[in-house]
Amino acid sequence: MAATPEICEDVVFEGARAILCAIDPSTHDIRLVYQGPDGAVLGSVSKAVTALAAAGATPLLAMNAGMYHADMTPVGLYVENGTEIAPLNADDGFGNFFLKPNGVFFVRSDGSAGVMETEAYRAMGLAPAFATQSGPMLVIDGAIHPRFLPDGTSRYIRNGVGVRADGTVVLAITRDEVSLGSFARLFRDIAKCPDALFFDGAVSSLAWGTQMEIDAGEPAGPVVAVFDKTEGG
Numbered sequence: 001m002a003a004t005p006e007i008c009e010d011v012v013f014e015g016a017r018a019i020l021c022a023i024d025p026s027t028h029d030i031r032l033v034y035q036g037p038d039g040a041v042l043g044s045v046s047k048a049v050t051a052l053a054a055a056g057a058t059p060l061l062a063m064n065a066g067m068y069h070a071d072m073t074p075v076g077l078y079v080e081n082g083t084e085i086a087p088l089n090a091d092d093g094f095g096n097f098f099l100k101p102n103g104v105f106f107v108r109s110d111g112s113a114g115v116m117e118t119e120a121y122r123a124m125g126l127a128p129a130f131a132t133q134s135g136p137m138l139v140i141d142g143a144i145h146p147r148f149l150p151d152g153t154s155r156y157i158r159n160g161v162g163v164r165a166d167g168t169v170v171l172a173i174t175r176d177e178v179s180l181g182s183f184a185r186l187f188r189d190i191a192k193c194p195d196a197l198f199f200d201g202a203v204s205s206l207a208w209g210t211q212m213e214i215d216a217g218e219p220a221g222p223v224v225a226v227f228d229k230t231e232g233g
Contacts, residue, residue: 002208005060007226010175013186017175019206019213020191021061021226022168025111029227030169032065032080032107032130041072041221045205046212048223053210059225062207063159063173065105065199066132067097068221076118076133077104078222089133090118096198099147102135103197105161105224113169115162115195132222138162138184138196148181156201157216158183161224162193170196171224173206173214 004010007028008021023030033048035041037055042048049062067075075097076089092098104121106128107113116124117137136145138160159173160183170191174183180198187196203218 002211002213005208008061011190013190014178014182016178016182018178018186019173019175021171022191023171023226024168025113027229028060029111029229030107030113030130031225031227032078032132033223033225034074034078034080034085034221042223043072044218044220045207045223046215048220048225049207049210052225057227058209059207059227060209061171062223062225063171063199064203064205064220064222065161065224066134066222067200068219072219072221074132074221076102076135077131078133079106079128079131082109082127082129088118088122090122096201097135099136099145101137101140101145102133103137103195104131104133105197106131112167113163115193115197132224134197134199136180136198138180138198139188139193140195142188142194144181144184144188148184149179150181152179152181155179157204157214158198158201159204159206160187160196160198162187162191162196164191164193171226173204175214
């Protein structure tokens with residue numbers, strides 16, 4: 001089994017186990033990957049890290065990072081290496097993605113990152129290096145999403161991303177099934193993120209390097225990967 005990266009820690013919150021990875025953009029690169037060199041959708045976290053390693057860039061960690069349609073196309077905005085592959089989606093609909101406000105996780109060309117509610121992101125007119133839209137927002141300006149129950153009956157292994165006031169990016173995934181309300185409080189109260197975005201549940205997976213630490217055995221569209229700058233990743 002691969003060793004846990006130093007930037008990650010296991011925590012227990014409200015009786016559930018979770019992993020928090022705190023990423024300093026000055027020492028680590030954060031990228032999003034979706035397609036292989038042949039243009040085909042990679043389709044899973046395990047295939048994404050294998051492809052990255054084959055290209056000489058083994059990540060410290062990687063996880064699924066956004067929702068996708070049955071044909072594996074992203075439901076919302078997806079930008080990779082400055083190229084928009086899928087547009088911003090402000091439509092109404094059914095499911096977690098459309099539990100508004102939803103939002104966007106983005107990485108600027110200088111490596112700094114943010115999480116922003118969809119309409120605020122649109123208003124900013126950003127041109128990021130990487131971006132993935134998902135939903136719902138978990139925490140918005142320090143407040144839990146207004147439509148969440150304190151502890152709903154829907155429980156899954158979940159993952160998401162938040163950004164602290166100092167710019168530190170926090171990727172989180174639970175080892176146990178939790179409600180959206182509890183997962184949001186994990187970001188607000190333990191990860192100390194005033195803004196956080198839900199990536200997905202039930203399909204949530206995590207890799208340490210090329211080895212799967214949590215594997216739902218389900219497909220993945222966009223994948224977020226973290227690289228150590230000191231090792232030329």
